[in-house]
Amino acid sequence: MRTIVIASAALLLTARAAFAAGTPVVPAFVEETKDSGIGSVYTGEWQYMVGGGAAAFDCNGDGFGDVLIAGGGMPATFYVNKSVKGGQLKFAKQQSGLEFDAMTGAYPLDIDGDGIMDVVVLRVGENIVMRGKGDCRFTRANEAWGFAGGDGWSTAYAATWEQGNQWPTIAIGNYIDRTQELEPWGSCTPNVMQRPRPGGRGFAAPIELKPSHCPLSMLFTDWNNSGTPDLRMANDREYYEGGQEQLWQMRPGQPPRLYTKADGWAYLRIWGMGIAGYDLDGDGFQEYAITSMADNKLQTLKEPPQDGSPPRPTYKDVAWPKGVTAHRPFTGGDLKPSTAWHTDFQDVNNDGLADLFIAKGNVSEMPDFAMKDPNNLLVQGKDGKFIEMADKAGVASTGTSRGAALADFNLDGLIDMLVVNRNAPAQIWRNVTQGAGNWIEVKLREPGGNVNAIGAMVEVKTELGRQTREVVSGGGHVSGQSGWVHFGIGGARTAQVRVRWPGGDWSKPYAVNANQFAIFDRTAETATAWQPPR
Amino acid sequence: MMMTRRSALKGVAAAALSGLTGGPARAGDAAAGGGILRQWYKVVLMLVRHTATYSPPVASRAFAYLGVAAYQAVASGSTSLVPLAGQLNGLKALPPRDPLKRYSDAVIAHCVMASAVKTFFGNTGPTGQRVMAAAEKKLKGDALKGLPDDVIGASLAYGETLKAAIVDWSKDDGGAVIENMGFPMEYPVSKEPGRWNPTSPIRMQQFPLLPTWGLNRTFAMPSGTSCGLPPPPAYSEDPNSAFMRQAREVHEVTAHLTPEQIAIARFWSDDPMLSFTPPGHWIAIAHDLLADKNAGLDETAEVMMRLGVAMADGFIGCWNAKFRYDYVRPVTVIRKLIDAKWEPLLITPPFPEYPSGHSTESGAAAAVLTSIYGDNFAFTDSTHARDGLGERTFESFNAAAGEAGISRLYGGIHFRPAIEQGLAQGRCIAQFAIGLRTRRPA
Numbered sequence: 001m002r003t004i005v006i007a008s009a010a011l012l013l014t015a016r017a018a019f020a021a022g023t024p025v026v027p028a029f030v031e032e033t034k035d036s037g038i039g040s041v042y043t044g045e046w047q048y049m050v051g052g053g054a055a056a057f058d059c060n061g062d063g064f065g066d067v068l069i070a071g072g073g074m075p076a077t078f079y080v081n082k083s084v085k086g087g088q089l090k091f092a093k094q095q096s097g098l099e100f101d102a103m104t105g106a107y108p109l110d111i112d113g114d115g116i117m118d119v120v121v122l123r124v125g126e127n128i129v130m131r132g133k134g135d136c137r138f139t140r141a142n143e144a145w146g147f148a149g150g151d152g153w154s155t156a157y158a159a160t161w162e163q164g165n166q167w168p169t170i171a172i173g174n175y176i177d178r179t180q181e182l183e184p185w186g187s188c189t190p191n192v193m194q195r196p197r198p199g200g201r202g203f204a205a206p207i208e209l210k211p212s213h214c215p216l217s218m219l220f221t222d223w224n225n226s227g228t229p230d231l232r233m234a235n236d237r238e239y240y241e242g243g244q245e246q247l248w249q250m251r252p253g254q255p256p257r258l259y260t261k262a263d264g265w266a267y268l269r270i271w272g273m274g275i276a277g278y279d280l281d282g283d284g285f286q287e288y289a290i291t292s293m294a295d296n297k298l299q300t301l302k303e304p305p306q307d308g309s310p311p312r313p314t315y316k317d318v319a320w321p322k323g324v325t326a327h328r329p330f331t332g333g334d335l336k337p338s339t340a341w342h343t344d345f346q347d348v349n350n351d352g353l354a355d356l357f358i359a360k361g362n363v364s365e366m367p368d369f370a371m372k373d374p375n376n377l378l379v380q381g382k383d384g385k386f387i388e389m390a391d392k393a394g395v396a397s398t399g400t401s402r403g404a405a406l407a408d409f410n411l412d413g414l415i416d417m418l419v420v421n422r423n424a425p426a427q428i429w430r431n432v433t434q435g436a437g438n439w440i441e442v443k444l445r446e447p448g449g450n451v452n453a454i455g456a457m458v459e460v461k462t463e464l465g466r467q468t469r470e471v472v473s474g475g476g477h478v479s480g481q482s483g484w485v486h487f488g489i490g491g492a493r494t495a496q497v498r499v500r501w502p503g504g505d506w507s508k509p510y511a512v513n514a515n516q517f518a519i520f521d522r523t524a525e526t527a528t529a530w531q532p533p534r
Numbered sequence: 535m536m537m538t539r540r541s542a543l544k545g546v547a548a549a550a551l552s553g554l555t556g557g558p559a560r561a562g563d564a565a566a567g568g569g570i571l572r573q574w575y576k577v578v579l580m581l582v583r584h585t586a587t588y589s590p591p592v593a594s595r596a597f598a599y600l601g602v603a604a605y606q607a608v609a610s611g612s613t614s615l616v617p618l619a620g621q622l623n624g625l626k627a628l629p630p631r632d633p634l635k636r637y638s639d640a641v642i643a644h645c646v647m648a649s650a651v652k653t654f655f656g657n658t659g660p661t662g663q664r665v666m667a668a669a670e671k672k673l674k675g676d677a678l679k680g681l682p683d684d685v686i687g688a689s690l691a692y693g694e695t696l697k698a699a700i701v702d703w704s705k706d707d708g709g710a711v712i713e714n715m716g717f718p719m720e721y722p723v724s725k726e727p728g729r730w731n732p733t734s735p736i737r738m739q740q741f742p743l744l745p746t747w748g749l750n751r752t753f754a755m756p757s758g759t760s761c762g763l764p765p766p767p768a769y770s771e772d773p774n775s776a777f778m779r780q781a782r783e784v785h786e787v788t789a790h791l792t793p794e795q796i797a798i799a800r801f802w803s804d805d806p807m808l809s810f811t812p813p814g815h816w817i818a819i820a821h822d823l824l825a826d827k828n829a830g831l832d833e834t835a836e837v838m839m840r841l842g843v844a845m846a847d848g849f850i851g852c853w854n855a856k857f858r859y860d861y862v863r864p865v866t867v868i869r870k871l872i873d874a875k876w877e878p879l880l881i882t883p884p885f886p887e888y889p890s891g892h893s894t895e896s897g898a899a900a901a902v903l904t905s906i907y908g909d910n911f912a913f914t915d916s917t918h919a920r921d922g923l924g925e926r927t928f929e930s931f932n933a934a935a936g937e938a939g940i941s942r943l944y945g946g947i948h949f950r951p952a953i954e955q956g957l958a959q960g961r962c963i964a965q966f967a968i969g970l971r972t973r974r975p976a
Contacts, residue, residue, distance in 0.1 A: 242920070337714065368715065
């Protein structure tokens, strides 16, 4: 054991009592949009029917997640987090240099590894990488870093550090050719990937990832525990011809290669719109939630190997038996099929079981789909099945939702929720769940370019069992976050935390006491306790 | 699509219509109108693919009404074409043109299509709406070019009047309102062996698609029962029974599919929302055929009308039989009785098995096209070229229909009797569309 972080005995006892019952604690949220200072609207015409993302990240070093919200046809808005620990959610609008128009979404990524967060801005038009200057100020870096902004309709992003590189590889997903008024269908424009410039900082020339099938989400993820993430894409069947869902094999120095039927990749054609991964069954392989319309998928390996051999990328859909099809509104009078966008696994009641959030909203006055389409908060029970609790939790908004960020905005150990709506103000809720379990939140640091250890696996063991979460940059729906990685640990008083650092093996376990923030440095022998400054 | 014409056009007179009542106002009106009408069909095919309610039966209905609308746009001012009022069920006399005004058939055809497409696809998504607006703008410009204002005004007004009458006629046929993408909210799924059971993990597909479609008002045939079918093999677990023989055939064939058979299955898969659907596939074949021969407006309209009517009636008849027999799908039988891990090549459609819908449609479509262009009309079908499925060449429409039928066995979604009886049912149903009187005696 390397470090013991001190915990509060009173909180531990409360949580242990609450989790004796064995039924999921109903999460509770209070909407604080009106007084939060958040007032951003994602709006615009046809080319903003998709998109509507948010990025949550700490850009001033206070540990609180600041927020950038895309505005579509209007300028994006940046908000600095003024909340205090456990208090109401408070944000202040602040000029940051990120206030671009035509923004569909954004992802935080410390591209140059200087410890100051940068931002990748996705737009209808030129994409822009913005270098963080500190204190939440940003400056354009396309030219300095060789980033090819293009002139597409960008709707997906993912980043990874390939083995041995000090600079990230960034993939950008592009939607249809927006100039094609008469024949937009089948006009998916090329997705692109930029690897590091050989031997140096900055990006090499982009390569096209063809065939391109109009992704609305992409994610570098180590689906097979090989230590090398591959690139998963959720593609919108509305626009591709001859397309399907895709998984690109990534090998250092090699061109990306599509997994094929011969590899075991199963043919799936859906309105792919969002991706989130989490190892729900503890078998060491992640499950993937893929959002769509009228149906959502929860994919698990069809034949997970039992003998340590590498798996084949053949997935089966377990959304129905797990209770996460979320195919139509679960409340209200509108029973038409749903339209699902951002999705994320987070443990909102700290019971040690990841829950699933899905943002819902009609594309644009499509009368065959629900217009009043409540967002889902599917809370996982001990049997591995999910129970809809968005209404009970107070987050069943029927706004036309798109992107979202589920993060602990007031650093009280409970996951809060920011949701971006189309043609209506974004909404933010504070998690005030009574009887929630204990928690830990961790940050990773490592030397070199990948300072936030994108691609690491964090394993948390408690008396409840094992949880594993991959540190990623991508996925969801044009929304990304960087910062504290949150785990609920139920009534446990302590957790054993291991990290599989990018390109490395599993670390020895660190002991972290409940209800603490801890920073793990790859080069350090100990984890460092951290406390919110206010 | 490359088209080789091997037989003379039957039943369609050489394009000779003036296009204008009271005197021609533009040379080549009929030729221009044919091109404009075909461009509208290209738009419609895209909208069928990209509008969520457009399952194959719903698509066939739209093709029928649009075909009738286009045909009437021409017939209303023609001395050689016979109006369809009184020949199609529920279609009363349509509004006449004003004999004192001058018209352009091409403008009327454009207008009636533009307006009707907006009605039948009013529920499409934002991109479809944008496409419809762009198409109307472009094609209207093409249609109006060089015409005097009085012709334009009269033709656009008549097109709207005609469209309104067609839409009024469509409202009470039983297929006008599609909810929940065609899946009922409740349905008594039978527990009897041999009956249809859900085959999909998708929640809304636990009940079958459009269970009352077979009761819809038909177009040219008297009713959905007009071309009834013998019952399929009775359920039996006896290895020597006809029921088990047909199941074993699907299992064995799909276990040894050749690359050619896989290509055939995929080529005719025609999945909703990923293709033009089965009736759309045949509309695409006809479209390319007509474009290849630069057919005029009257020929284009008549072919599309007959094809649309036959395929819409085809689905009504097919669905009538499907829900009469409520027959089990191969995947259910084979997994239960032969091979628990069996996977069909194609996704099993969420409704009863017998007869095969694509077979009925293809039988009907091939019969109509054969009646017009003959039985030895070789053609190359490139409907799915943009989807990477290549082209396929056929010696005749019937050969294509036969391949479409057997593709369902290769795909593992139908037994052979459903294919054979489906093709026969389609041919039977098509006779009503073929029998429509469209040409006045010379």
